[in-house]
Amino acid sequence: xxSTPGLRWIGLSLVAMVALLAALGSLLLGATEIAPGSLIGAxxxxxxxxxxxxxxxxxxxxxxxxxxxxxxxxxxxxxxxQTLTRNALAAPSILGIxxxxxxxxxxxxxxxxxxxxxxxxxxxxxxxxxAALLVALLGRERSGGxxxxxxxxxxxxxxxxxxxxxxxxxIVDQDGFxxxxxxxxxxxxxxxLDVLTPLLPFFLVTAVLCALMVRQLNLLILDDExxxxxxxxxxxxxxxxxxxxxxxxxxSVALAGLIGFVGLIVPHMVRALFGRDxxxxxxxxxxxxxxxLLAADTLAxxxxxxxxxxxxxxxxxxxxPFFLYLARRRSFAP
Numbered sequence: 001x002x003s004t005p006g007l008r009w010i011g012l013s014l015v016a017m018v019a020l021l022a023a024l025g026s027l028l029l030g031a032t033e034i035a036p037g038s039l040i041g042a043x044x045x046x047x048x049x050x051x052x053x054x055x056x057x058x059x060x061x062x063x064x065x066x067x068x069x070x071x072x073x074x075x076x077x078x079x080x081x082q083t084l085t086r087n088a089l090a091a092p093s094i095l096g097i098x099x100x101x102x103x104x105x106x107x108x109x110x111x112x113x114x115x116x117x118x119x120x121x122x123x124x125x126x127x128x129x130x131a132a133l134l135v136a137l138l139g140r141e142r143s144g145g146x147x148x149x150x151x152x153x154x155x156x157x158x159x160x161x162x163x164x165x166x167x168x169x170x171i172v173d174q175d176g177f178x179x180x181x182x183x184x185x186x187x188x189x190x191x192x193l194d195v196l197t198p199l200l201p202f203f204l205v206t207a208v209l210c211a212l213m214v215r216q217l218n219l220l221i222l223d224d225e226x227x228x229x230x231x232x233x234x235x236x237x238x239x240x241x242x243x244x245x246x247x248x249x250x251x252s253v254a255l256a257g258l259i260g261f262v263g264l265i266v267p268h269m270v271r272a273l274f275g276r277d278x279x280x281x282x283x284x285x286x287x288x289x290x291x292x293l294l295a296a297d298t299l300a301x302x303x304x305x306x307x308x309x310x311x312x313x314x315x316x317x318x319x320x321p322f323f324l325y326l327a328r329r330r331s332f333a334p
Contacts, residue, residue: 001275008280011273015284019068019291026064026294027056031306034060058192066196067188067297067311068290070252071262073203075289076210077248078263079270079281080241083220085139087148088268088326092128092249093260095151096158100131101253102184103162110169118198121254127162128250132242134158163258183257186312188297191255199251206247210282213240217278259312261319262289268326 002011028034038052078091085095092098104127108114114123138154139146166184210217216237252259266289267281274280296314303309 002273003275008274012280012284012287015270015273015287015291019287019294022291022294022298023064023068025298026067027060029298030055030060030301062191062193062196063188063297064294065193066191066255067293069196069199069203070188070256070259071266071289071291071293072286073248073252073289074259074262075266075270075285075292076282077245077252078289079267079278079285080210080217080245080248081263082267083217083278084238084241084245085146085148085151086221087146087151089148089152089264089323090155091261091263092245092252093258093263094159094323095135095155096131096162097128097135097245097249098253098258098260099159099162099166100129100134101125101127101250102258103127103166104130105254106166106169106184110172117195117254121199121202121251124250124254125246126250128246128253131158131162132246185310186257186259186315187308187310188256188293189301189308195255199255202247202251206244207286209240209244213237213244214278214282217241217282218276221276257312259293259315261315261323262293264326265319265322266292268322 002008024036024039027039028036032051032055034052034056039056074092077097081090081092081095081097082088084090101124104123105120108120108123114120135151135154135158136146138157139151141147141150170181170184220234220237220241249263266285270281270284270288274284293311293315296318297311300309300311300314303314
């Protein structure tokens, strides 16, 4: 672990370089490989008639931006979730928050024919909120706290419930099934910047909120009695952090569908480098989460060309062994 501010700045810079390399790989690699010189020319001296310019501007650049935002949002949401629950196994995908957002979007699309990106965003937020409340109810102990084991089991149950409901609705609605199948598996392909733009204000406001809350988040790691003794209003801090999780997770689902395990893996990797201080954990999660999803998406399109594997499948392949490793640990503390 990097113990001094100087080393941590160096570590954060290295993480940023890794994310930048992942972004370059996302732009250059695919069914049509693009030379680095052509990448520079497409933005410095663009030739609108060239195929490479068309691929970069209309497909790969929007895809890379969406993957970066979704990966960063899921990773930060995972770090906040683990802090709120003091549970190393917690993540929006594990606790059913992503599945709740997805299920309500399917309901809105199938029954109410909602197609507006902004409308679906609000539906996803509501679904994420409902799932979070249900998991909190299932994981609540008589003392008022959350049991780590019951919270995870409740999240598994809620995830199964919402995924089953969504799949049942899509089987009945065949047209909706065909249009939402790739989104259900988790994918950043085929999305344009018009889908990302309505969500940017939500993500930016949440980023500012997280930056202002780093001291409170550091105190939430402690026991509630200790935090209150230090003057921390734990109720308000938990509420605001919970709102941030719902916005980040719900917005990510509205953008890219069900992409799991990014919020589980990345916070543990970042804490191994920077410790538990949220001044370093949150920016580290944002950079590494975006880089990880960019790399997973690039690998997904290179694995079986010309076909593409949904990026949600790739993150599940990476995350499942890590989840099993964490589940075998005796301590649930992040």
